[in-house]
Structures are given as C-alpha cells and as structure tokens.
Amino acid sequence: MAARRITQSSINWSALAERVPANQKTSFGAFKTKSDIYVRAVMANPECPPKIDWAYYKKLVPVAGLVDGFQKQYDALTVPYPKDTVSPQVDAQIKESQSEIASYKKVSEQRIQNYQKEIAHLKSLLPYDQMTMEDYRDAFPDSALDPINRPTFWPHTPEEQVGYKSKEQIEAEKQGHH
Template structure:
C-alpha cells in the first residue's frame, strides 16, 4: 500500500466540527498552531549560505575533514526536510489504523448482537410479567407457583406455607435443601411439621 499524502485542513473548517464543550481546548490548539506558523514564517525559505572554503582555510589541517563532513550534513539537512514524507514510511501506521478500525467494527457488531438478544429476552420477560395476575391480587400460593425464582426469598420462619400443612404439599422452597433443616424443628405435640 502506498503512503497517503498529507492534506491541509483549515482551522475554519475544523471549528465547524468542534463541539461547544470542547471550544476551550480547540482555542488552545488554534493558538499553538498560529504561533508555530508565525515562528516558521519568520525563518528564511532557504538555509543561510556558509562559505565552507573560508572555514577549510582557517582551521588546522587535521580538522579539514570535519569541515567537509559538516558541509555534507548541512547540504543534506535542507534536502532531508523537503523529502521527509518520502523518507518516512507512514503506510505502517495506516495499516495499524485499518486493523484497529476493523477490530472496533467487529466489537460494535458483536455488542449490537448481544444487545438485541438481551432486548428480546427482556421483552419476553415483560410479556410474561404482564400476563400475570397483579401481585396485589395474588395469594401466597399463586405467587410461589408463578415466581418460583423468588420463592426462596419468602420468609418461612420454619412454618409450612400451603394448605394442607403436610410435607408433600410443601414442594416449592429454597434452592438449598439445607435451608429448611436449619429453620425447622420437629417438635412433637406442638403441631409443627418438618418439611
């Protein structure tokens, strides 16, 4: 994939996209940008000319090679700045961005599917709850029959819930079989029934 060319965006176009709650941050960004442009525009278009022959003639003989190296580096400096976009391969960043974009799109698609399935289950639960007899009109037996998931939260306090009060009728209760063992005691002659 070829490297994408950079394009300029004017601050006037950017300000149209900035939300109202982020205007202060945008103004700071704009001020820094304008300050940077002002400082860069003060610099000359080309690097200043240096008389390398003068330096070669005025340094000791062992430093002449150093001046030649400085001259090469100085001439490459301007050329390097002009060619910086060709020298740097920016395509790897765009590839990473595209991979990240695909990953985020997949996560969003998965989240939407999970949300839709949750919505369907919630709608089914709402439909079931609307079909129930209102709680104010229910008896305790109807409530435990209709809402078996909540039956274990009814405070039984060791007493039987349903008539007739014998163990075979006490079918609905907590999920833990040891729950009633801790609460009930079979005391003969007192009329309590062990469930």
C-alpha cells in the same frame, strides 16, 4: 512526497467536548488552547520558505564560489517528511472495534428481546396487589413459599435459613480457613 499544508483542524472539538467527563473539562480546555496556539503559530508562517535572491548575494560577497557553494547545498537540502506507519495499525484497530461493537449489538438485541418477553409475561400476570399466595406460587414457583417441599423459617430470608453461609464464609472456606 510533498507535504500538504493543513489549513484547518480536522478535529471536531464540539463533538469531542461532549464526550469529556465533567471532572476533565479543565484539562480538555487547556489542551484545546495549546492546540489552537500551535495551529495559529504554524499558520502565521508562509507555506513555502521565501525565495533567496542568489544573484544579489553573488554581487555582494567578494569570495568567489562561496555563494555558489551555499546555493548548491541549499538546493540539495531536502527535509524528509515522516512516513505514515501508524495508519494501518489504527485502521486495523478500528475494524476490530467495529466487529466488537457489532457483536455486542447483536448480543444486546438478543437480551432486549429476552427482556421484552419477560416484560410481556409480567404484564400478562395479575397485578401483585390482586394476587393470592396460590397465584404467586403458580407465576413464580422458584421464589414462592413451599412449606411442604421447602420449609423455611420466619422471616423467610436466605440469611435466616438453616445452612446459610455468607459470601465471606464461603471465601474463607475456599482459602482453607474455618
């Protein structure tokens, strides 16, 4: 398989630069500079090596068969181009990522629909500044004050209630500390 000459970079540097975080812009700039220098160095050389005038050297070199031996070795020389063994793995990862993205989008669309329902419900309620305590209790029965069924102590925050345990206390109890 003959290697084809790459005439320009297939990297969209401007699109890539948009995704680079601000704290890594200098590293990205250095990387792009090194890449550009490498591409320029490769492009400075011809695509094919220059042809050797073997007849000229046969006339010039007095040792019989030396130039013929070199020519035979030179013509037999082939530089192997590495086989592409990574592309199938990359393609598999791309397909896997695309399926993950599609499932994430599907779940996100469901969440969006649920949030839109919640927003529609909240918009259908009275404005908070116009609600009475009874209106609030009817709209939000779980968070409303219920002094008969669930009495609480002022200021009615979870930290001030009987039996409240902080996250640290719960963790300590899980680990066996009191």
